[in-house]
Amino acid sequence: MPESVYLDAATAAPLHPAAHQALLAALADGWADPSRLYSRARRARQLLDAARGAIAEILGVRPPELTFTPGGTSAAHLAVLGGLRGRARAGNVFVHSAIEHSAILHAGEDHVASGGATLSIGVDRLGRIDLPAWEAGVRTSGVALAALIAASHEVATVQPVEAAAAACAAVGVPLLVDAAVLVGRAPVPPGWSMLVASARKWGGPPGVGVLAIRSGTRFDPPSTAHWAQPERNAGYGPGAPDLPAIVAAAAALRAVYAEAAAEAERQSRLVDRIRDRVAVTVPDVEVVGDPVDRAPHMVTFSCLYVDGEALLYALDRRGFAVSSGSSCTSSTLRPSHVLEAMGVLSHGNVRVSLHRETTEEQIERFLAELPGIVADLRERAGVTGL
Amino acid sequence: MTVELDCRGKRCPIPVIELAKRLPRVAVGEVVRVLADDPAAALDIPAWCRMRDQEYAGSPAPGAYDVRRLR
Numbered sequence: 001m002p003e004s005v006y007l008d009a010a011t012a013a014p015l016h017p018a019a020h021q022a023l024l025a026a027l028a029d030g031w032a033d034p035s036r037l038y039s040r041a042r043r044a045r046q047l048l049d050a051a052r053g054a055i056a057e058i059l060g061v062r063p064p065e066l067t068f069t070p071g072g073t074s075a076a077h078l079a080v081l082g083g084l085r086g087r088a089r090a091g092n093v094f095v096h097s098a099i100e101h102s103a104i105l106h107a108g109e110d111h112v113a114s115g116g117a118t119l120s121i122g123v124d125r126l127g128r129i130d131l132p133a134w135e136a137g138v139r140t141s142g143v144a145l146a147a148l149i150a151a152s153h154e155v156a157t158v159q160p161v162e163a164a165a166a167a168c169a170a171v172g173v174p175l176l177v178d179a180a181v182l183v184g185r186a187p188v189p190p191g192w193s194m195l196v197a198s199a200r201k202w203g204g205p206p207g208v209g210v211l212a213i214r215s216g217t218r219f220d221p222p223s224t225a226h227w228a229q230p231e232r233n234a235g236y237g238p239g240a241p242d243l244p245a246i247v248a249a250a251a252a253l254r255a256v257y258a259e260a261a262a263e264a265e266r267q268s269r270l271v272d273r274i275r276d277r278v279a280v281t282v283p284d285v286e287v288v289g290d291p292v293d294r295a296p297h298m299v300t301f302s303c304l305y306v307d308g309e310a311l312l313y314a315l316d317r318r319g320f321a322v323s324s325g326s327s328c329t330s331s332t333l334r335p336s337h338v339l340e341a342m343g344v345l346s347h348g349n350v351r352v353s354l355h356r357e358t359t360e361e362q363i364e365r366f367l368a369e370l371p372g373i374v375a376d377l378r379e380r381a382g383v384t385g386l
Numbered sequence: 387m388t389v390e391l392d393c394r395g396k397r398c399p400i401p402v403i404e405l406a407k408r409l410p411r412v413a414v415g416e417v418v419r420v421l422a423d424d425p426a427a428a429l430d431i432p433a434w435c436r437m438r439d440q441e442y443a444g445s446p447a448p449g450a451y452d453v454r455r456l457r
Binding site: 333345386 | 397399407424425428429430432433434437
């Protein structure tokens, strides 16, 4: 078996050593329920408050504006449905980009199922929203909430968040920004009313989501979320918090924040190398997303005539872990809605995403092996020379 | 005149592969109509046309995609 090279940090980054250490310490010291009144519970509450304070500082919010949820998906659902309910008097339209994470889109489907409406804003071939369409969309009457992903989780293209936020602010529409791709890696542009992120994307453990709600933002979570007010006030929920994981998430974010600028530059150079080399060494490949204005650690490309699932398994056999937006690799057997919105090739698709442990040698080995792997799959499918 | 290429029941990338094999065998200016029920075909057939400088002539019906040979 060749050396294992993990290149799927955009799904979940390896646990940061600082998080590993903090997790073990908190398992011993922070397992009590922070809502109780005995001394062990008060100790747990101190740990929770410290984690909340550390993450709030990095995100540029006050601690009372920050809540830990049972994962990024949960944070997204609460943000969309709570943001819409809080503004029900203003209207029932939810404006979002066509390339939001499925967690945001699924919450939008729930909103439609309960009588609301959505307006999806398209993107160009590089995966960037049509800003004039966004500006017109948020200006229409009855818009309760708008949501924009800060950078695409599939193709890395950075979105014009500041301009989109200005358009929202001009008409008093709150903006929800999904910053899961950028938190811990690059600064998040200002102007949002709500922000969601996920600890496992920045090197924290899975099962910790972050929801920031700026004070003054109308927010009313649906009763089906069963989110008790004391939990909300304490900064967690719905349900009891996984405090050791939250403590570890904060330790990871502190650590990655300190090295973020240097790591972003290093990883971005490696991504440039992948983008340039793949386009030259693999015939009939479409490298997608914005080559320059993008998240630092991610690149996506599609190989003509190649089955995405077969490519993923062939790479795995050579030790490379990547993900794919091809339909054959999805549970729904539909191509990625992001690739669809961009109008780019969806089969033979691979997303490569880097992290702090990714080395130049690993990327060189990937780039050395990829052309042969693709050529072999094409030869076996009998599509050489088409 | 339109040549029909029935790829129903075949998953992507097979409809695109069949199209790539068939198109060079029709005359320049002629149209191949691909029938495909894999939802990825709606994306991948126009993308293939763009990459290969052929004309995507639209979808006359759900699950049908017209491609005109330009070269």
